Amino acid sequence: xxxxxxxxxxxxxxxxxxxxxxxxxxxxxxxxxxxxxxxxxxxxxxxxxxxxxxxxxxxxxxxxxxxxxxxxxxxxxxxxxxxxxxxxxxxxxxxxxxxxxxxxxxxxxxxxxxxxxxxxxxxxxxxxxxxxxxxxx
Numbered sequence: 001x002x003x004x005x006x007x008x009x010x011x012x013x014x015x016x017x018x019x020x021x022x023x024x025x026x027x028x029x030x031x032x033x034x035x036x037x038x039x040x041x042x043x044x045x046x047x048x049x050x051x052x053x054x055x056x057x058x059x060x061x062x063x064x065x066x067x068x069x070x071x072x073x074x075x076x077x078x079x080x081x082x083x084x085x086x087x088x089x090x091x092x093x094x095x096x097x098x099x100x101x102x103x104x105x106x107x108x109x110x111x112x113x114x115x116x117x118x119x120x121x122x123x124x125x126x127x128x129x130x131x132x133x134x135x136x137x
Contacts, residue, residue: 001018001020003018009098010098010100013094013096013098014093014094014098015091042067043058043059043062043067067079068080104116108123
């Protein structure tokens with residue numbers, strides 16, 4: 001299996017070896033949960049935040065008192081207990097973090113807009129109607 005150079009560098013920096021799953025073999029893939037739906041409906045709905053610091057503080061309290069203390073339906077463990085059990089196997093992050101960004105090529109509209117995944121952002125007028133590399137983090 002050949003991986004993109006950026007992904008291979010990312011994997012090497014973080015000390016893991018990627019392993020591709022077999023095509024059309026869902027049982028070989030890890031279980032994917034829906035964390036964003038859970039966080040949205042159980043944390044964000046009905047709350048308001050003064051600023052990013054307030055949101056982070058409320059989020060930490062929610063994690064410590066509720067989300068990480070509930071028993072998971074599949075594992076029958078709390079996320080906190082699972083973390084404590086797996087913590088000895090975790091490696092520290094590298095000193096120099098690898099920047100992660102998605103770069104795609106897009107052409108802008110006559111109105112200087114670039115579209116990606118149904119969203120629009122403005123482009124500089126000098127690059128209008130030309131292909132441009134755009135990065136998202």
